[in-house]
Amino acid sequence: KQEVTQIPAALSVPEGENLVLNCSFTDSAIYNLQWFRQDPGKGLTSLLLIQSSQREQTSGRLNASLDKSSGRSTLYIAASQPGDSATYLCAPLGGGTSYGKLTFGQGTILTVHP
């Protein structure tokens, strides 16, 4: 059974800092991994998708990396802004016995203060 852990659980930083959010998963038989953000009381917004054959994906100030064999992904946020404040969730898409299933961690709550 896939289990996903996100570290840290919460992070509070001043505006302008570069950040790293960590995601680890127990079953490396995955097809891809998605990073999402969730604003309070809202649904999930997709940020980046990394396929299992890829090492990195970039979108603007966001960069996500994937090390499938070690079961880890990181989300790097450059030059953080108050508008980046949200909960960030990672979700590997399962293969094998978890075929087609997205499994979520608990998320990292990010607060960027001016």
Added chain:
Amino acid sequence: GAGVSQTPSNKVTEKGKYVELRCDPISGHTALYWYRQSLGQGPEFLIYFQGTGAADDSGLPNDRFFAVRPEGSVSTLKIQRTERGDSAVYLCASRLRQGPDTEAFFGQGTRLTVV
């Protein structure tokens, strides 16, 4: 529509009643997921459909929960004899197809409150 649509956005029901939650996926998306999210927690998997069939329903907590997708598009999550512990946000997501290059897109959720 342009995105995944869930209705109603909020539902308050009395303990013991039956409720139905609806999800309209993005047109043409073959995979559809239901998740449940409690306050401060990540989304918890309930069930996913590939087309009309439930490919994995291992997350349904008990036999009070049931979901259908009869024509391979709209899905309904049905909860019988609701309990206060069923109170949560129910999220729906869809993907174009099974494949490593396809993103999942989520709706805004239905907030269910059982009183």
